[in-house]
Amino acid sequence: MKRCLILLLLLSVVLLSASAQEIGDPEFVPMVKVGKTLFEGDTIQYLEMQQVYVYPEPTFKNKRQQQAYLKLVRNVKKVLPLAKEVRQILIETAEILETIPSKREREEHMKRVENEIVNTYKPKMKKLTFSQGKLLIKLVDRECNSTAYEAIQAFIGPVRAGMWQAFAWMFGASLKKGYQPEGVDRLTERVVLMVEAGQL
Numbered sequence: 789m790k791r792c793l794i795l796l797l798l799l800s801v802v803l804l805s806a807s808a809q810e811i812g813d814p815e816f817v818p819m820v821k822v823g824k825t826l827f828e829g830d831t832i833q834y835l836e837m838q839q840v841y842v843y844p845e846p847t848f849k850n851k852r853q854q855q856a857y858l859k860l861v862r863n864v865k866k867v868l869p870l871a872k873e874v875r876q877i878l879i880e881t882a883e884i885l886e887t888i889p890s891k892r893e894r895e896e897h898m899k900r901v902e903n904e905i906v907n908t909y910k911p912k913m914k915k916l917t918f919s920q921g922k923l924l925i926k927l928v929d930r931e932c933n934s935t936a937y938e939a940i941q942a943f944i945g946p947v948r949a950g951m952w953q954a955f956a957w958m959f960g961a962s963l964k965k966g967y968q969p970e971g972v973d974r975l976t977e978r979v980v981l982m983v984e985a986g987q988l
Contacts, residue, residue: 820835820836820837820838821835821836821837822834822835822836823836838985838986839985840985840987841978841981841982841985841987843978843982857975859919860923860975860976860979861979861983861988863917863919863920863923864923864927864976864979864980864983865983865988866916866920867916867920867923867924867927868927868980868983868984870909870912870924870927871924871927871928871930871931872931874928874931874932874939875928875931875932877901877905878932878939878943881898881901881943884897885897885898885943898943898944902944918959918960918961921959921961922961922965923976925956925961925962925963925965926965926966926967926973926976927967927980929965929966929967930967930969930977930980935963935964935965935966936963936964937949937952937953937962937963937964940952940963949963
């Protein structure tokens with residue numbers, strides 16, 4: 789009976805991963821680990837799976853709310869990988885800056901990094917819609933535990949951070965906007981968690 793249950797579970801995970809690959813969703817990578825352990829002289833097989841989030845089915849008052857939710861899901865799927873890349877770039881840059889002894893060399897390195905970022909990400913950023921850009925600012929805060937403004941200020945200084953804040957402000961956005969998973973951004977957090985788990 790246990791073997792049938794384990795086989796059924798593994799088969800469902802394999803089928804889910806196959807269907808996700810058919811859809812073309814690059815985010816879903818099922819994480820299943822099968823192992824065994826010895827307990828009181830008996831071998832017990834176990835199965836570790838990634839976390840699964842269970843939420844009640846969203847209810848919508850009208851078609852407009854449903855479309856807004858679907859738009860949020862689409863935007864999170866597009867912007868979340870960029871926010872994760874920002875986090876990785878910040879970590880790598882901070883580690884490299886710690887090894888550079890002089891202030892002048894650090895500034896030169898930061899100029900090179902900034903030029904690389906602009907050259908690499910400018911085409912991607914141009915393709916983002918206004919709402920995706922605002923969502924990216926919030927998700928950067930979620931991933932890095934600091935607002936986009938604070939991250940820019942830490943690496944390239946307050947004057948240039950102020951310039952980027954003014955640029956964002958001209959378009960009605962703010963780099964100082966924080967992410968509130970328990971407050972205003974509760975639905976966004978739900979979508980992000982489900983996208984990360986491969987459930988959406």
